[in-house]
Amino acid sequence: MVDVQPALDAELQKLLPPESYDLRPINKGPRSLFGEILDWMLAPLLLLWPMSIAVTYLVAQSIANAPFDRGLENSVLAISQQISETNGHISLTLPMSARQILRADDNDTIYFQVVGQHGQLIAGDKDVPLPHDGDALQVGVVTYRDSRIAGNEVRVAATQIILSPSKNSPPILVQVAETLEKRSQLANEIIKGVILPQFIILPIVVVLVWFGLTRGLAPLNALQNRIRNRRVDDTSPIEERAAPQEIMPLISSFNDVLYQLEDSVQSQKRFIADAAHQLKTPLAGLRMQAELAQRESSPDELQRSLEQIADSSTRATRLVQQLLSLARMENASNLSEKILFDLSQAAEDATKNWLSAAWEKNIDLGFVPPTQAHKIYGNPVMIKELFNNLLDNAIKYTPANGSVTVDVRHSNRPGLLIVEVKDTGPGIPPEERQRVLERFYRVLGSDIEGSGLGLAIVKEIATQHGGKLEILENVYQENPLKYGTCMRVYLPVGRP
Template sequence: MADVRPAIDAELQRLLPPESYGLKHASKGPRSLFGEILDWMLAPLLLLWPMSIAVTYLVAQSIATAPFDRSLENSVQAISQQIKTVGDQISLTLPMSARQILRADENDTIYFQVIGPRGELIAGDKDLSLPADGDPLQVGTITYRDSRIAGNEVRVAATLVILSTSTGPSPVMVQVAETLEKRSQLANEIIKGVILPQFIILPIVVVLVWFGLSRGLAPLNALQNRIRNRLVDDTSPIEERAAPQEIMPLISSFNDVLYQLEDSVQSQKRFIADAAHQLKTPLAGLRMQAELAQRENSPEELQRSLEQIADSSTRATRLVQQLLSLARMENTNKLSEKILIDLSQSAADATKNWLSAAWEKNIDLGYQSNQQSYKMYGNPVMLKELFNNLLDNAIKYTPNNGTVTVDVRHANQAGLLIVEVKDTGPGIPPEERQRVLERFYRVLGSDIEGSGLGLAIVKEIATQHGGKLEILENIYQESPLKYGTCMRVYLPVGTP
């Protein structure tokens, strides 16, 4: 029997992980399922990690901005409370100590500015820029913006204060600006606190994923090893319950293949055993007749023995030819030399070839022609063998002075042709019609010599052409009612 392990092992290698795993796969051979899953798990993780750093930076900037903005707000409010009016004069009464406290910062530089109602500078730094026209200030509301002063980026908080003067209400703008050093330091500290642990956690995650996949795929490795360690002739099904649920359909499909393989192996064993048994009988007869011929003294008896030897060798040759035909057809997956064939002409030629055999039994053999041409695509050698086996069976089982008729016509179903061979023989009982299609099976009680292969060959040829064989009754005498056999073969017209 052929070793089935390479085919099964190749399919499993396509789906199961090999012995060595890795993110990088070799250029030769199938990809590792382990590596495939690992790639799809770790690649998004490694791609999302830089994105998480960018998001963390933005969040850290937002977190670092909030407390320092509140500090700027307090400074703006403190300066606003120190603005005084005398008549129509506006001034900032900010003691020097307060100014020193306002500007006292080790990391950042603080700027402030007070602008009067006519745009004049009342106090503070004149280099601090004014708000843009599209960003108006509101009384009692602190607004924030980013700006630059002396080449440095600063964060500015500004508001409007309404003062009462002799000329009426006067708006005064108060601004406080601060460089961004402390904010950057706080944001960096937040990022370090979040990112640095990830450098430790990420390798641990990779190791845990690796370990988890190894444990998860362990049943697949065990299944692969069990299949590899099976004996060459072991076609027993794989235990589905021992496999993970995800590959149970795969195991079920393999079991179906194993069942078919087991049937094929058993069929081959039966074929070999039956063939050996069938060949043993004519060969033993040949040997016995040859031994008898050696003992004969008279020329007449020697001639009779030689005729028997010739007859036995003819039967053995026919049996060997049928065995070879059946084996060749059962091992043909696709029809070779599929050409356009005139089926009616093939039937007529086959009928002519069997005329001499029919005349020996005084059988009326004829082809029922309606002068039409029935063409199909098929293998001419196979179809010739089909006609020969049908006619051989019909003539062999039809008694002397009987009738055998060959007919080719269109079927009622479009695209199908029918080949019929009718005889006036003993017929086949309905309960035996399926069994006679089996190899070497012959109806009990029949005294006609035969191998039991003819109909099996016809069935195989019909199947190879996409058709089928039916065994029907042939009513050839209505009173009293008598039945022969009608072998009907359906063949599709086919395509080139």
């Protein structure tokens, strides 16, 4: 018969491009925990069962050999007692009736043999094999060995006797051999008595194992049903005490995921609510100013309205950017595009970008030149956003003719860098310093326009980079009794 498969494969390779071949094994789907446990329980049982049969057979043979070996020993001793020596002639005086009794066996054939000192046959069957040279025979001690006579397996019992110890006469060999039919029958009966109950017990064991696994995995099925029947918006934790101890870590991990999901959902809800609330005011202002502009007839009044619309749109754009930045920071579980870069260079570039805003308020914006590079692993876009929010807050809250200073240096604690943005503004009271880190919170009595998102964004970026934000006092150099604000960010040193 011609095998056409190779030819078909060759034609298929010509027709299809190499990338169309997918030699990966077919995914057979998820494994069954029930089936895997059942396999691990039944497979050893099924493997050990044949081994137990083999061991039982060996033990049965040992048990069967014991009584028949004693019978052979009695026969050897009986024959030994009938050997005599007369005038140097050795003979076996065994009556015919005794020989008939010795050979009277319906199942097995019995052979006996008496051999003299020179290997001559004195009496019995010449077919009985002699002991090997390595067989250890002792006078008066019966030894056993397995051999074959005429193609049949036999059990041989042998001993040596000395008729005249005083004359130093050589030993005489006496052997009795018997076929193994009765032994095999007895061993088979023993095996049947042991194995047959196992054929009945084994299916019962399989059924009990199946039933036990079903009962043992019932809590998993109940847990599955409880999870499947939960509402889509239900993020409440699963009760751990109702579950078995072995799956409590799984439930605990699942509850941790639910907690994180609940935090994420609540964060999104707060973001949507806060964004809607914060955007409502500037959008309403834009609409009102646009309506006023439509009613203005004077070019000067119209120009003033358009300027207010431009300012309001700028503030709304800044608010939207901050909202999007905050949402992006909160949803970044791990930093993407982390690279090693110089934090001092990022701070210097950000400071230059805010020079024009500082000049408009006549604020002295300065940057402390670093004496060495300050490398960190992080996202440059996020770090840029961090500096922008710190400088925006500092310039916004610092009055005219004030100063803002940016400094990057190593901390006294090894492995940490410090970013400081100091201003000569009104400062933040100690009781307000934690609350200003919350979203949309602004210090009472402040007439500066803002969204209250800047420090929340800075805190989130610092956390995403493994750092933290602290709010301290900045002591005025010219007046130690006056205090401004020092925003200090700790960031870990970058290591390749």
